[in-house]
Amino acid sequence: MEKISRREFIKYGAGGLTALVVGSQMDWLENTAEGAVHVQTLNFHITDAIKDMVTHNSLNPAQCYFWIYKEDRFPPECPGPTIFTTQGDVVRVVITNDLDEPHSFFIPGIFNSGPIAPGQTIKKRFVAKKAGTFLYYDNLNAPVNRVMGLHGAFIVMPRAPRPGHNFTPYERPTPQVQMLFDDLGTTTHFPGLSWEQGDDSVTPHTAPFRQYIWLLHQASPRLFRDVGELPSNRIYDRRDFVLEFLNDSFIATSNDNRVTPINDQFNHKPHFFTINGQSGYFSHHNPYISPHQRVGEPVVIRVLNAGLWMHSLHIHANHVYVIAINGRVQSNPIWIDTFDLYPLGTFDWLVPFTRPPEVPNTRGIGFPDPPLTCLANPQIQGSTPHPVWPPLEEINLFIPAVGTRANPADPNSPDISVQLSPLCFPMHDHNEPSQVAQGGNYNLGMIAGINFTGDRTLPGGIITFPKAPLEHPHNETGPAAGHEDH
Amino acid sequence: MSFENPAYHIHRRSVEGHEGHWVKTFDPPQANPPTPELLAPTNPVPGLMLAAGYQDRVTTPNTVQRDLLHGLRLDMWDGRRVEMFVFTDQDNPSTQNGNFPGATIRVPRGTIFHCETMTHGGPHTIHWHGLEPTPINDGVGHCSMELGRYTYQFQPNFIGTYFYHCHRNTVQHFEFGLYGLFIVEPPDAFSGPNWGGYPRRIAGNTSNFPQFPELNTNPLTSGDPQAYTVPYDVEAYWVLQAVDSVWHDIAADHAAFFPGHGTQPGINDIFYHGFFHDYNPDYFFITGVPIPVRAPGPGTIPPNVVIPAALNSGVSGTQVSINAQRNQTILIRCLDAAYGTARVTFPVDVVIIAWDGRALGIPPYGSYNSAYPVKAGTPIKLSVARRFGALIRSSVAVNSFATVEFRKHEADRLLMTARIPFVIS
Numbered sequence: 001m002e003k004i005s006r007r008e009f010i011k012y013g014a015g016g017l018t019a020l021v022v023g024s025q026m027d028w029l030e031n032t033a034e035g036a037v038h039v040q041t042l043n044f045h046i047t048d049a050i051k052d053m054v055t056h057n058s059l060n061p062a063q064c065y066f067w068i069y070k071e072d073r074f075p076p077e078c079p080g081p082t083i084f085t086t087q088g089d090v091v092r093v094v095i096t097n098d099l100d101e102p103h104s105f106f107i108p109g110i111f112n113s114g115p116i117a118p119g120q121t122i123k124k125r126f127v128a129k130k131a132g133t134f135l136y137y138d139n140l141n142a143p144v145n146r147v148m149g150l151h152g153a154f155i156v157m158p159r160a161p162r163p164g165h166n167f168t169p170y171e172r173p174t175p176q177v178q179m180l181f182d183d184l185g186t187t188t189h190f191p192g193l194s195w196e197q198g199d200d201s202v203t204p205h206t207a208p209f210r211q212y213i214w215l216l217h218q219a220s221p222r223l224f225r226d227v228g229e230l231p232s233n234r235i236y237d238r239r240d241f242v243l244e245f246l247n248d249s250f251i252a253t254s255n256d257n258r259v260t261p262i263n264d265q266f267n268h269k270p271h272f273f274t275i276n277g278q279s280g281y282f283s284h285h286n287p288y289i290s291p292h293q294r295v296g297e298p299v300v301i302r303v304l305n306a307g308l309w310m311h312s313l314h315i316h317a318n319h320v321y322v323i324a325i326n327g328r329v330q331s332n333p334i335w336i337d338t339f340d341l342y343p344l345g346t347f348d349w350l351v352p353f354t355r356p357p358e359v360p361n362t363r364g365i366g367f368p369d370p371p372l373t374c375l376a377n378p379q380i381q382g383s384t385p386h387p388v389w390p391p392l393e394e395i396n397l398f399i400p401a402v403g404t405r406a407n408p409a410d411p412n413s414p415d416i417s418v419q420l421s422p423l424c425f426p427m428h429d430h431n432e433p434s435q436v437a438q439g440g441n442y443n444l445g446m447i448a449g450i451n452f453t454g455d456r457t458l459p460g461g462i463i464t465f466p467k468a469p470l471e472h473p474h475n476e477t478g479p480a481a482g483h484e485d486h
Numbered sequence: 487m488s489f490e491n492p493a494y495h496i497h498r499r500s501v502e503g504h505e506g507h508w509v510k511t512f513d514p515p516q517a518n519p520p521t522p523e524l525l526a527p528t529n530p531v532p533g534l535m536l537a538a539g540y541q542d543r544v545t546t547p548n549t550v551q552r553d554l555l556h557g558l559r560l561d562m563w564d565g566r567r568v569e570m571f572v573f574t575d576q577d578n579p580s581t582q583n584g585n586f587p588g589a590t591i592r593v594p595r596g597t598i599f600h601c602e603t604m605t606h607g608g609p610h611t612i613h614w615h616g617l618e619p620t621p622i623n624d625g626v627g628h629c630s631m632e633l634g635r636y637t638y639q640f641q642p643n644f645i646g647t648y649f650y651h652c653h654r655n656t657v658q659h660f661e662f663g664l665y666g667l668f669i670v671e672p673p674d675a676f677s678g679p680n681w682g683g684y685p686r687r688i689a690g691n692t693s694n695f696p697q698f699p700e701l702n703t704n705p706l707t708s709g710d711p712q713a714y715t716v717p718y719d720v721e722a723y724w725v726l727q728a729v730d731s732v733w734h735d736i737a738a739d740h741a742a743f744f745p746g747h748g749t750q751p752g753i754n755d756i757f758y759h760g761f762f763h764d765y766n767p768d769y770f771f772i773t774g775v776p777i778p779v780r781a782p783g784p785g786t787i788p789p790n791v792v793i794p795a796a797l798n799s800g801v802s803g804t805q806v807s808i809n810a811q812r813n814q815t816i817l818i819r820c821l822d823a824a825y826g827t828a829r830v831t832f833p834v835d836v837v838i839i840a841w842d843g844r845a846l847g848i849p850p851y852g853s854y855n856s857a858y859p860v861k862a863g864t865p866i867k868l869s870v871a872r873r874f875g876a877l878i879r880s881s882v883a884v885n886s887f888a889t890v891e892f893r894k895h896e897a898d899r900l901l902m903t904a905r906i907p908f909v910i911s
Contacts, residue, residue, distance in 0.1 A: 049495065056498045271763040339872070358643055418510050432870075
């Protein structure tokens with residue numbers, strides 16, 4: 001099994017597709033070994049790109065124009081790279097505006113570059129004075145520049161935990177959030193590890209400070225194209241932009257002959273919905289977006305909304321604690337399965353990664369009790385009574401079956417069987433219009449996952465399910481087929 | 487720099503070597519496996535429903551039945567007829583034409599719950615929102631399979647308010663009506679002669695609220711079936727619902743815009759273009775009762791609306807519009823089932839005792855939070871799929887309305903104001 005190296009963790013890890021670590025002290029990243037790259041300066045160009053979206057292939061161009069923060073050391077992407085730093089560290093930025101109108105770099109309450117003229121380069125420094133989850137973005141001609149793609153996540157970790165307590169993501173956690181983090185791994189209801197504890201003795205290893213960033217966005221190819229086609233001496237009217245993005249007239253777009261009339265024109269509303277710039281399969285099966293952990297390995301998920309829609313995110317398999325909303329650490333952290341996020345909002349979740357509680361157990365009161373023992377099922381070959389957790393009969397299923405071909409007529413086409421392991425659950429926006437791409441159907445939109453790769457809380461010791469955890473390593477991908485020209 | 491001459495081209499990633507997961511994510515397989523890790527079901531409710539005459543048979547002992555989908559042409563308040571997708575229960579004649587929302591499933595905590603599910607006219611699933619079993623019982627096609635037939639199995643562990651819905655083409659199948667409430671009750675709720683009536687009990691920690699003095703504070707580990715529950719006399723379901731009639735008129739095929747994988751996954755898959763990104767609801771309901779006015783209203787639902795016991799797991803008297811006596815304890819279960827946000831405002835002070843099927847303040851998992859008061863006139867905000875439980879007790883008479891503002895998911899704009907009669911006499 002592949003271990004996520006320190007270098008990969010920084011470059012691809014911790015939830016974004018790309019991440020930068022700025023500053024001198026990285027104690028909270030220790031235990032991820034080799035190749036630490038301590039970046040002292042962020043080198044950004046404000047520029048533009050055409051992006052092939054989730055449904056792009058040989059039959060379907062599916063592209064969208066964006067404005068992006070391009071960091072010198074990373075490939076172009078929308079959003080910009082996730083930036084991690086430690087509270088109190090100095091961050092230096094060098095930003096060049098390659099576009100035709102003024103742009104900026106803004107972190108609420110921390111830094112404001114002010115307008116950067118076309119062709120201008122600025123060099124600034126600032127202190128990451130508050131721990132928490134922040135959006136960095138271009139606040140000019142609001143919200144146009146931000147929604148066009150000029151945004152990313154800026155994560156500030158506290159320098160140290162409160163004396164005598166476990167780490168939380170905050171400098172001054174409320175007593176309730178501190179107690180929650182202190183209880184992880186030390187109580188009978190939260191067996192396993194604390195948040196800050198990793199484990200290098202197992203394969204795959206368990207990183208400490210497990211955290212994921214979900215940066216939500218909505219993309220409108222027609223509107224963004226209109227902005228990109230504007231003559232260089234003009235600025236798009238921000239009121240028009242908002243009206244078209246939110247309230248453009250309905251068009252009965254359809255190339256599906258079950259729905260008439262055929263009309264392949266889209267309106268100016270968004271029709272791609274992304275987490276860290278990815279949709280559908282590309283976010284759901286990305287181990288740097290969707291947690292892959294054993295029972296007993298709690299994680300923090302920081303969620304930000306760069307767009308103009310409200311989302312209602314529903315995570316399966318575990319209720320989660322809402323530990324901060326818009327930077328405010330909660331004094332009444334409710335335990336929920338769905339939570340709302342407004343434009344420019346943030347919230348942080350603590351996912352306890354307990355055994356899914358509706359797995360039948362001795363007392364049926366939601367505690368980590370011994371699992372019940374199932375029957376020998378005559379419909380399942382070789383079935384004998386055994387504990388219902390870990391669910392071995394389920395884990396051994398392949399749906400579709402081994403040998404199912406993408407093209408049933410071609411024995412050489414790819415085998416598309418899938419084993420129900422690791423145990424895979426979704427996280428999706430229950431504002432379901434965001435689950436689409438190009439107005440089509442479910443599962444190509446704003447969706448991620450939560451995957452159970454084993455259990456470290458069982459009496460017999462730590463177990464790891466088959467195929468954990470990296471089923472989609474970054475180094476096995478290349479450009480997709482299809483229209484290479486925009 | 488411009489659309490015509492961008493500095494960069496960001497490529498989509500290849501799916502080579504991962505075609506199985508790629509295809510399964512947007513074009514889930516249909517399968518009818520036997521239930522793995524099979525247990526004997528113990529749910530007493532179907533048998534009680536039969537004995538009370540609400541069911542005409544129990545096809546499989548201790549097992550709930552759900553069939554989907556059933557087409558239902560629903561008349562709107564203004565006479566417009568809209569095609570809906572709904573559930574039926576083959577054992578329950580009151581559901582034979584389908585119901586909007588679907589019949590409520592109530593079960594005792596700790597039961598081994600089985601639901602035999604059969605689909606018609608294309609694949610479907612049932613997801614049990616807020617209940618958290620293994621993936622094959624979670625009812626999400628791309629993480630397991632679509633049906634076919636299957637017997638879902640799980641053991642509800644937390645008393646509270648949930649719902650079930652089809653997770654196939656969710657954007658369409660949920661909006662078209664394939665959902666219903668799912669309520670987990672105390673382990674002894676169906677044990678005595680009063681199983682179909684009131685008072686009943688709900689999980690909650692009301693120790694900071696002396697107006698609810700009958701709290702049982704035995705720990706969950708005591709084995710007391712009423713541990714950390716409070717009794718209530720009156721109960722209401724507020725399921726906030728919305729319909730975009732344009733979708734129903736021109737996209738009524740259950741597979742509209744559904745993608746399909748190609749012979750070369752990642753290269754020639756079929757991705758339809760449609761309009762499911764553009765949602766503009768024009769009809770609104772509270773638990774199936776229409777708001778009988780054009781948006782933005784306000785519109786008022788009738789007084790004295792009561793849920794039939796046959797559609798409520800045999801429980802009689804559950805209300806929609808509130809009609810209670812002074813000093814009775816009232817429990818409101820509210821679910822936002824409309825794509826958008828909502829603001830619910832009560833004419834009386836309430837205590838929020840739970841969100842999303844998790845009572846606040848019950849040790850050990852609720853040690854970090856607590857039930858909290860919300861003053862009369864203060865809106866409670868919620869978004870799609872969120873549920874809250876509110877307890878109310880008034881020593882004075884009330885003759886007023888609760889209001890529900892339906893708001894748009896784009897820009898949080900007011901769509902419709904609904905009023906629910908709220909009478910305490």
